Amino acid sequence: AQSVSQHNHHVILSEAASLELGCNYSYGGTVNLFWYVQYPGQHLQLLLKYFSGDPLVKGIKGFEAEFIKSKFSFNLRKPSVQWSDTAEYFCAVNRAGNNRKLIWGLGTSLAVNP
């Protein structure tokens, strides 16, 4: 069965620090990869996605992620975090086909101290 593993459950950083959140998935076929973000009191929003092509994808708010197929990884990065990046971050995977149900990691809670 497909599964998604996020390595960091809680991360605390100071503003301007660099961020990298790990995500690994288990599935040998063609996958689509996503990072969603949930700011306090808000609903889930798409941060970035990978479907095909350039494995380095850029999303909103300066985030980027790199798909490394050989490592089954899709790590999220940001060079310099801001207090407003405080949120819960979720990595998710689905397969090609009509049923695109998302399989989720457990999430990473990021707190950025001003």
Place this chain on the structure above:
Amino acid sequence: GAGVSQSPSNKVTEKGKDVELRCDPISGHTALYWYRQSLGQGLEFLIYFQGNSAPDKSGLPSDRFSAERTGGSVSTLTIQRTQQEDSAVYLCASSLTGQGNIQYFGAGTRLSVL
């Protein structure tokens, strides 16, 4: 246009009662998904609709859970004889069908079973 709308936003019920949760997807979105977000469990897929049919119900945790979709639009998730372990945030997402389409999420219904 409006996003995905869910109602009620909060629901408190007594153990053993039935509850209905409603989802209004984005207009024109043919695919609709229900997920559950529980403390310590992360996000779990419940059911997928394509139009009015549900080709994948594999995530429904028990036969107390059912869902329907009418007119290719509104969906209702029903939980019969609620149990305390049903307490969670129930999320609905909708998308267009086909490669590359993104799921847009509602704000969720927070269900508390006392």
